[in-house]
Amino acid sequence: MINRNIKAALFCGCVAFFSACKGSGYWMEQLDANPLHQSVIRIRASPICARLVPMEFTESLPIPAHGRDGGFFKLLFYRSIAPKNSSSALTPIFEGIFAANGPEKDGCIILSMGMINTASTDLSLSAYYQAKTQFYASLERVAPLYFNRTTLTPQDVKTLAEFVDLFEKAAEPGLMPNYYQLNPDFWEWVRANAGRSIPAS
Amino acid sequence: MRRINYFIVLLLISVSTASAEPFGKVKWTEPCTLSDISGASYKQIEAIDCDYIRVNIDGAVKQFNSEMTLDQQKELLNKWHGEAQAAYKDFVAKREAFLKEVDPKNIPEGLNHAQRLKSLMEMQNKINHSLIEIAKPFLYGEKKDATENDYILGFNGPFRNQWGPYMDPISQRAWEVNNALNAESPAARAEITAKVSSVMKTSQGAVTNWNGIDTKENMNVGAGVALSANIQPRANQFVSLSRHRLVSSPTTAKLPPPPAKPFSPAALSEADLSSRNYFSRGYAAGISRIANDAELGFLHEYGKARTIGDPIGKASVNFSQGDAPICGIAAQYEVMKSHGLPVTMKGLIIEATQKGYYKGDGTDDSRMGNLLKDHGFSENVQVAASVPGAGKAMAVKLNQALNKNGDAIVAVSTTRFWGDSSFSGDHAIYVTGAEVDKSGKVLGYYVNDSGTGEAARFVWAKDFDLAWKDTNYTLLTFNDQSKH
Numbered sequence: 001m002i003n004r005n006i007k008a009a010l011f012c013g014c015v016a017f018f019s020a021c022k023g024s025g026y027w028m029e030q031l032d033a034n035p036l037h038q039s040v041i042r043i044r045a046s047p048i049c050a051r052l053v054p055m056e057f058t059e060s061l062p063i064p065a066h067g068r069d070g071g072f073f074k075l076l077f078y079r080s081i082a083p084k085n086s087s088s089a090l091t092p093i094f095e096g097i098f099a100a101n102g103p104e105k106d107g108c109i110i111l112s113m114g115m116i117n118t119a120s121t122d123l124s125l126s127a128y129y130q131a132k133t134q135f136y137a138s139l140e141r142v143a144p145l146y147f148n149r150t151t152l153t154p155q156d157v158k159t160l161a162e163f164v165d166l167f168e169k170a171a172e173p174g175l176m177p178n179y180y181q182l183n184p185d186f187w188e189w190v191r192a193n194a195g196r197s198i199p200a201s
Numbered sequence: 202m203r204r205i206n207y208f209i210v211l212l213l214i215s216v217s218t219a220s221a222e223p224f225g226k227v228k229w230t231e232p233c234t235l236s237d238i239s240g241a242s243y244k245q246i247e248a249i250d251c252d253y254i255r256v257n258i259d260g261a262v263k264q265f266n267s268e269m270t271l272d273q274q275k276e277l278l279n280k281w282h283g284e285a286q287a288a289y290k291d292f293v294a295k296r297e298a299f300l301k302e303v304d305p306k307n308i309p310e311g312l313n314h315a316q317r318l319k320s321l322m323e324m325q326n327k328i329n330h331s332l333i334e335i336a337k338p339f340l341y342g343e344k345k346d347a348t349e350n351d352y353i354l355g356f357n358g359p360f361r362n363q364w365g366p367y368m369d370p371i372s373q374r375a376w377e378v379n380n381a382l383n384a385e386s387p388a389a390r391a392e393i394t395a396k397v398s399s400v401m402k403t404s405q406g407a408v409t410n411w412n413g414i415d416t417k418e419n420m421n422v423g424a425g426v427a428l429s430a431n432i433q434p435r436a437n438q439f440v441s442l443s444r445h446r447l448v449s450s451p452t453t454a455k456l457p458p459p460p461a462k463p464f465s466p467a468a469l470s471e472a473d474l475s476s477r478n479y480f481s482r483g484y485a486a487g488i489s490r491i492a493n494d495a496e497l498g499f500l501h502e503y504g505k506a507r508t509i510g511d512p513i514g515k516a517s518v519n520f521s522q523g524d525a526p527i528c529g530i531a532a533q534y535e536v537m538k539s540h541g542l543p544v545t546m547k548g549l550i551i552e553a554t555q556k557g558y559y560k561g562d563g564t565d566d567s568r569m570g571n572l573l574k575d576h577g578f579s580e581n582v583q584v585a586a587s588v589p590g591a592g593k594a595m596a597v598k599l600n601q602a603l604n605k606n607g608d609a610i611v612a613v614s615t616t617r618f619w620g621d622s623s624f625s626g627d628h629a630i631y632v633t634g635a636e637v638d639k640s641g642k643v644l645g646y647y648v649n650d651s652g653t654g655e656a657a658r659f660v661w662a663k664d665f666d667l668a669w670k671d672t673n674y675t676l677l678t679f680n681d682q683s684k685h
Contacts, residue, residue, distance in 0.1 A: 028617060028667050044627075045566070045584040045673040054563025055612055055672070056526040058625035079526070079562050079626070110376055128622035 027129030034136040036062065036100060040075065043098045049108035053077045053094050061135060061171055064143040065097070065183045071147030072099040074182045076175065077108065095182070131170040138163045146186060152193050160194040226274050229265040253285035256340055292339035292367065299335055300374055303327055305381040314385055321382045325557070328375045340367065372560070477516050478654045482619060493659050497636055510607040510634025512647030515539045516656035519649040520546055529564030531651035532610045532629040533572040539608065540681045542576060566612065569629060570677045578679040585674035592666060595674035600643055602678040603635050609678050614671035619653065627672045628652050
């Protein structure tokens, strides 16, 4: 007869194991529930962006930006060629902007016609959605710190360091220079407070 | 001894010669790689040469790899190089001359807003209609062996991404004209609106004369109506406007035809597996599809599910788009073919390019039904509002469309729909039917997917929703109002 404690340990271990092995469907649902991600889907469908950005274009991760009216977010829309490790030659790149609190700032502009290397991160589907979900959750914590420019506590610094880790895991490797250019001020603020950030370009 | 030394010298010379040049001929592998007989890389072919050869030389690879000596191959490459460079030089000259013609900076000073708008629209029209002519013969050739899946989707397909360096200046100019149009529109609206009102009041005949008649007056008035309706001005918009504003006919939606034979999902023949491309996403995905169909067969057998629409009948119209971002065109092509229109993908690509619906990088959601509209369908593109419950409301609309007409088009996230994180972006697919239970609840949908080449692929409702949700439930419904 198995000792009751061992049974409990096995049960808890199994539960922990299975909850750690969540499928892509679970992470997709978590991502879909994130308000910032919902905003990204919203601006794609906004009248300006829907007319400008082809449906086949992919959205990048958003990053915080400052404006006269307060904080908002910026992201890129770019064409990604399906085969792995291919690059997209001279395709228009669009910049999208949105605020977390409503659609008034939703908009897209054409940024440039540049070369982008859109090599994928090579994650499994489940890991991909997990990374994105965790990044968006972290962004929700970091954005107010940047918008308000308050003095950071040790916990805030830790949050910022985690944000950099999650960004590096979820972001497209070939887009790093473009991410930096979206808002150099943000990335330098991260570097000044967390001790590290993405490379300046 | 002297004879042996002489022999050794000759051997050394021939070996050293062989290491400098390959023995015999080289082999050309797709797209433009040359390798010697050992398989080592021989030389690169310049991008200009490669693009020109692939577009213009019939059977280039076969010709090169036929029974030729190395010297003959070198001579052939030199000949093609000369032709390519001459064609490229001609193309650059034509492109630069054209860019001067369509430069907003060259619009004369002193024009009012409406006149400037007209000039910009003429420039936009020129760009939309001239791309192919400018690219000939360098990038738009007359290959006789062009097929649908050829390098450039046939000799009159849209330009590929790798042609960016050649076409980029024109694309950039197109955006400049587009931005100038957007900037000019609000001021021009104020000038034109009053004029439009008086013209429309005075004569219905003047309005009906818009049908395809691009008089100077009509362009101004048409632009005004387009602006009033908040539509992006395009020269050919006038024909569309007249068809849908002036010609009122009752909606006579065609009922979907009954299936040619009773649909039994489990009774799959080898022909079915092949024509429906079960394994184009790989072995596991194909087996999963077969398992889904077997389960549906079981549900049918016991009267617990029934099919709406004719997904098997519509499987034959499926089109494989390859790498080209033409899913919006492909989905509309499949709709038209399944409704009996004698269209071709080549023709639709040309049409979409010339009309500005397609610019080489993809389709924007707001125009994903424009081809259907131009071919006699009434169409409606809808996107869900970002409110709770919006998805359910869109699902109701999709189901209504399937029950009424048997088909619809939706946009889905490729990552979610194909279950592969190396793919991204949204993708238009043709929904050809559904499975419902006894209460009418949808169990899942059938789709033709031009991205993977799969036809009549069944997707369970939950998986469909996850992929559809990521595009804000973009839905294109339509009614066939053509006379065919």
